[in-house]
Amino acid sequence: MRELQVTAISKAVAELAVKACCQLPQDVYEGFKNAQKSEASPVGRNILEQLVTNADIAARENMPICQDTGVSVIFAELGQDVHITGGAFEDAVNEGVRRGYIDGYLRKSVVAEPLFERKNTKDNTPAVIHTRIVPGDRLRIRMAPKGAGSENKSVLKMLDPADGIDGVRKVVLDTVLAAGSNSCPPMVVGVGIGGTMDMAAICAKRAAARDLAGVNPDPRYAAFEEELLELLNKTGIGPQGLGGNTTVLKVHVEWFPTHIASLPVAVNINCHAARHAEIVL
Numbered sequence: 001m002r003e004l005q006v007t008a009i010s011k012a013v014a015e016l017a018v019k020a021c022c023q024l025p026q027d028v029y030e031g032f033k034n035a036q037k038s039e040a041s042p043v044g045r046n047i048l049e050q051l052v053t054n055a056d057i058a059a060r061e062n063m064p065i066c067q068d069t070g071v072s073v074i075f076a077e078l079g080q081d082v083h084i085t086g087g088a089f090e091d092a093v094n095e096g097v098r099r100g101y102i103d104g105y106l107r108k109s110v111v112a113e114p115l116f117e118r119k120n121t122k123d124n125t126p127a128v129i130h131t132r133i134v135p136g137d138r139l140r141i142r143m144a145p146k147g148a149g150s151e152n153k154s155v156l157k158m159l160d161p162a163d164g165i166d167g168v169r170k171v172v173l174d175t176v177l178a179a180g181s182n183s184c185p186p187m188v189v190g191v192g193i194g195g196t197m198d199m200a201a202i203c204a205k206r207a208a209a210r211d212l213a214g215v216n217p218d219p220r221y222a223a224f225e226e227e228l229l230e231l232l233n234k235t236g237i238g239p240q241g242l243g244g245n246t247t248v249l250k251v252h253v254e255w256f257p258t259h260i261a262s263l264p265v266a267v268n269i270n271c272h273a274a275r276h277a278e279i280v281l
């Protein structure tokens with residue numbers, strides 16, 4: 001059993017928060033650069049150039065890529081041979097978020113209760129934490145700060161199995177059309193198919209936070225991702241919604257076994273600030 005102190009977890013999460021908010025991941029940066037070569041609209045190309053410049057300035061000055069530094073979404077894979085000492089895991093993660101957002105001068109966007117008071121917690125806690133227990137003695141933490149502009153346009157539908165691939169395609173297309181410029185395109189689109197209502201949403205969220213270069217291990221889903229990408233880029237929404245053929249940089253699909261009578265589909269949209277950072281402890 002390997003011991004891991006909560007202080008190490010908090011420190012790592014604080015560093016991840018600043019890194020994720022201020023340094024656009026290299027894969028997304030390269031995505032902007034590549035899109036400049038294929039974008040037909042001069043305005044679209046200009047916007048992509050501005051996004052590259054924005055990312056360069058943010059990295060150089062250690063400033064946020066966007067003013068909305070989001071809710072801290074955490075995907076943790078905790079090795080079953082890790083013994084966390086000195087406190088509770090989720091408290092340690094939240095302490096890291098608190099420190100990262102306060103010390104890094106990142107905007108605090110979380111309200112303590114969603115319907116009546118909506119008072120800001122003033123430290124961006126609590127994080128939304130998804131933890132899986134996995135084999136091994138390591139802790140992998142992936143942080144994906146999520147802004148509201150794109151998150152608010154996400155959708156969950158409980159389709160009938162008879163709706164099939166056409167039904168899934170329609171949900172994805174309708175979601176992106178409804179998001180339009182409000183989700184600050186070019187977007188990264190995460191699609192979750194199967195499981196239950198909750199599992200489909202988690203699959204979509206995980207998919208939206210994946211590296212752009214990742215290829216779906218199932219060739220049928222890889223082909224579907226490519227087909228959806230082509231379809232969505234024909235919508236004409238374009239960079240920042242001002243027209244063009246770069247509406248989406250990448251579509252990722254994750255799936256899970258489901259009930260014989262179910263076909264849940266969730267779409268989680270990530271904006272051009274497709275932030276993610278990861279560490280293994």
Ligand code: SF4
Pocket residue numbers: 066067068069070146147148149150182183184271272273
């Ligand atoms: S959707 Fe993304 S880029 Fe647009 S304001 Fe929100 S975090 Fe920023």
